[in-house]
Amino acid sequence: DVKVTQSSRYLVKRTGEKVFLECVQDMDHENMFWYRQDPGLGLRLIYFSYDVKMKEKGDIPEGYSVSREKKERFSLILESASTNQTSMYLCASSLAGGLKTQYFGPGTRLLVL
Amino acid sequence: AQSVTQLGSHVSVSEGALVLLRCNYSSSVPPYLFWYVQYPNQGLQLLLKYTSAATLVKGINGFEAEFKKSETSFHLTKPSAHMSDAAEYFCAVSKGETSYDKVIFGPGTSLSVIP
Numbered sequence: 161d162v163k164v165t166q167s168s169r170y171l172v173k174r175t176g177e178k179v180f181l182e183c184v185q186d187m188d189h190e191n192m193f194w195y196r197q198d199p200g201l202g203l204r205l206i207y208f209s210y211d212v213k214m215k216e217k218g219d220i221p222e223g224y225s226v227s228r229e230k231k232e233r234f235s236l237i238l239e240s241a242s243t244n245q246t247s248m249y250l251c252a253s254s255l256a257g258g259l260k261t262q263y264f265g266p267g268t269r270l271l272v273l
Numbered sequence: 274a275q276s277v278t279q280l281g282s283h284v285s286v287s288e289g290a291l292v293l294l295r296c297n298y299s300s301s302v303p304p305y306l307f308w309y310v311q312y313p314n315q316g317l318q319l320l321l322k323y324t325s326a327a328t329l330v331k332g333i334n335g336f337e338a339e340f341k342k343s344e345t346s347f348h349l350t351k352p353s354a355h356m357s358d359a360a361e362y363f364c365a366v367s368k369g370e371t372s373y374d375k376v377i378f379g380p381g382t383s384l385s386v387i388p
Binding site: 164169195200201202203204205218250252259261262264265266267 | 277282305314315316317318319322324363367375376378379380381
């Protein structure tokens with residue numbers, strides 16, 4: 161079974177703090193993704209990575225950065241957290257190639273005060 | 274540009290009744306379509322996907338969806354709802370053209386099952 165784990169289920173941070181969200185997958189997947197999920201908006205892609213040290217912006221990259229130093233690990237960084245970044249963050253991974261199923265982690269619910 | 278709409282942000286059905294969750298898409302190319310389910314406090318899980326092989330797609334847990342090009346729809350159905358079906362359901366579309374398939378998700382439909 162594919163397993164995608166996220167470092168925290170719940171996180172509370174203060175405005176201006178630097179926040180790290182970690183994601184690890186154990187199936188040697190090439191692609192990894194970070195989404196944020198907000199009620200009524202579905203999932204929106206923040207960044208994705210198709211290989212180590214490679215990254216591409218998604219639909220809403222502003223205020224975020226990412227790091228992929230190892231194939232199994234993909235980190236999302238909020239350089240200076242703001243209240244409008246309070247959300248559920250979902251990590252996913254997939255094999256390379258067309259139409260490969262994305263496997264999701266359980267999510268991190270971030271509250272920025 | 275591709276997009277997905279899901280009619281009804283919340284749907285309630287009685288246990289044993291038909292489940293119908295609506296999804297309409299827009300796409301400039303033949304689309305690939307997905308339904309994902311999210312149980313409480315969990316990530317998303319793939320229910321089924323349409324990749325042009327057959328218009329009626331069967332998924333896990335007794336769900337199925339039918340691709341209707343003329344209606345640009347991909348509605349999800351299940352003949353008889355179970356309590357365990359209560360969850361958030363997301364329809365999604367992809368072009369499927371590149372090695373990375375950008376997936377566009379709809380806003381989601383929350384399904385409640387009434388005993």
